[in-house]
Amino acid sequence: MTMLLRIDGLKKRFGDRLLLSLDRFVIEAGAAYVLTGANGVGKSTLLRILGGLEPAEAARLAFMERELPLHPYPQALRREIVYVHQHPVMFSTSVAANIAYGLKAHRLPRDEVHTRVEEAMSWANIAALRDSPTATLSGGEKQRVALARARVLRPKLLLLDEPTANLDGEAREAVMALIPTLTHAGASVVMACHDRDLIGLPGVQRIKLREGRLEMR
Ligand SMILES: Nc1ncnc2c1ncn2[C@@H]1O[C@H](COP(=O)(O)OP(=O)(O)OP(=O)(O)O)[C@@H](O)[C@H]1O
Numbered sequence: 001m002t003m004l005l006r007i008d009g010l011k012k013r014f015g016d017r018l019l020l021s022l023d024r025f026v027i028e029a030g031a032a033y034v035l036t037g038a039n040g041v042g043k044s045t046l047l048r049i050l051g052g053l054e055p056a057e058a059a060r061l062a063f064m065e066r067e068l069p070l071h072p073y074p075q076a077l078r079r080e081i082v083y084v085h086q087h088p089v090m091f092s093t094s095v096a097a098n099i100a101y102g103l104k105a106h107r108l109p110r111d112e113v114h115t116r117v118e119e120a121m122s123w124a125n126i127a128a129l130r131d132s133p134t135a136t137l138s139g140g141e142k143q144r145v146a147l148a149r150a151r152v153l154r155p156k157l158l159l160l161d162e163p164t165a166n167l168d169g170e171a172r173e174a175v176m177a178l179i180p181t182l183t184h185a186g187a188s189v190v191m192a193c194h195d196r197d198l199i200g201l202p203g204v205q206r207i208k209l210r211e212g213r214l215e216m217r
Pocket residue numbers: 014019037038039040041042043044045046192
């Protein structure tokens with residue numbers, strides 16, 4: 001097993017309330033996890049901490065064998081870890097421009113941006129929507145754009161916050177179908193969810209949050 005991320009002594013407080021106290025949290029390279037637990041137990045908060053959107057304390061953190069702080073959140077992690085919100089926020093431009101945005105920010109050459117965006121739209125089955133303004137998209141289409149926008153960056157770790165919440169029927173099926181091919185070779189994914197079908201996907205390890213602590217299944 002190759003460790004991608006290891007955090008020892010992770011603590012998250014909101015005021016006087018200690019929400020999370022994890023002795024050790026390990027994410028292996030190339031592994032997929034579902035994070036379950038009761039409403040309000042802290043699943044989104046844990047993903048947001050890992051994605052650098054919420055501060056927390058850690059006694060020790062190692063990412064690809066490199067010791068780093070958790071707070072302030074290092075740029076080295078920001079490039080390699082991508083968080084996908086359950087209600088993704090889109091720029092009011094086209095689908096293609098939304099997917100290209102992060103690659104342009106990373107100053108990738110134009111041809112490379114074009115190739116990757118085309119590949120990502122084809123992967124998410126949204127090529128027909130390339131010129132559509134994002135305001136016109138359905139919830140399921142938005143989620144697929146958000147997944148393509150995250151995948152195109154080729155992160156080492158993808159964090160999905162309830163990717164199928166609020167979706168049903170075909171929209172949910174379409175998002176579910178993308179999950180097994182979501183990561184590029186060697187990347188890892190952690191999904192917070194209540195969706196039984198996602199929890200039951202083959203090859204996915206289960207992690208449960210309970211009273212601020214982690215149970216690996
Ligand atoms: N900024 C904040 N300030 C204070 N409390 C917060 C803040 N953000 C989240 N919380 C609290 O932390 C707890 C965990 O919230 P979180 O959204 O992480 O839970 P969750 O496990 O993802 O829940 P759900 O399954 O309902 O989405 C909740 O009680 C929430 O009210």
